[in-house]
């Protein structure tokens with residue numbers, strides 16, 4: 001899985017599938033459910049810490065499930081489309097609202113699942129509706145397996161959505177955008193790109209912000225105030241550029257990153273009494 005995660009870390013998946021159609025996704029899910037094979041869906045792997053021992057069962061990658069269409073000021077995107085492609089498509093079509101997401105290295109499916117956000121914007125601000133699958137045999141084998149989910153039914157919160165609580169498989173979403181000058185949209189995207197590269201350790205593999213923002217604090221500042229800037233375990237290091245990121249300095253294992261996460265959590269709790277929750281999702285055999 002190290003080839004499929006932004007951390008460049010992770011042991012093998014037992015089975016790895018790249019479905020290109022809704023019918024193939026349904027067949028794979030039915031196969032897994034009917035044969036008691038554990039399964040999980042992976043987008044761009046930019047929010048994952050995959051165990052060194054890999055992932056048991058079936059990994060369904062959404063990379064090949066990929067389509068972008070526009071109807072007036074609405075854009076429809078399949079889950080495997082990258083946010084970069086989605087944002088560039090919106091910009092070329094003179095549609096504004098997604099600029100905040102252009103530097104987030106995830107897929108549409110992962111972004112809806114996480115309610116990804118940056119620079120004051122979140123997926124929930126532009127999402128109109130989604131299509132999903134309920135991964136249980138009765139639903140998948142019915143005549144109408146696709147759920148149609150309205151914006152308000154996504155139950156969006158800070159880095160959370162109904163896709164997490166209900167376990168749905170995200171197929172596609174429609175985004176409602178505003179008409180704007182393509183050059184102005186591009187200028188905004190370029191500005192945010194520059195801000196990101198100047199403040200975040202984009203030159204190293206990472207999983208983005210390691211921790212969620214604790215209420216009333218900034219995780220990076222707490223970590224910095226504990227004197228942990230640059231602290232490392234094996235190949236994993238608290239970024240010198242932004243303490244909210246744990247980077248793979250070279251040859252880091254999942255265990256290195258996981259041990260560093262635990263060390264940071266214990267230190268911040270002891271020093272400030274604040275419990276840091278991970279934004280990064282640990283998956284696989286631990």
Ligand SMILES: Cc1cc2nc3c(=O)[nH]c(=O)nc-3n(C[C@H](O)[C@H](O)[C@H](O)COP(=O)(O)OP(=O)(O)OC[C@H]3O[C@@H](n4cnc5c(N)ncnc54)[C@H](O)[C@@H]3O)c2cc1C
Nearest residue numbers: 043044045046047106107109110111116117118170207208
């Ligand atoms: C350098 C860097 C910067 C980042 N900056 C930001 C930022 O500014 N803001 C932000 O919010 N995030 C940021 N992230 C984190 C990450 O990019 C987002 O969380 C992104 O939305 C994850 O998408 P993904 O496709 O990579 O999901 P993955 O990492 O592949 O998966 C994440 C979770 O989503 C689930 N999932 C993926 N696809 C589907 C689907 N089709 N149906 C159901 N579940 C699915 C997976 O099972 C998993 O639990 C950053 C990451 C990096 C590496």
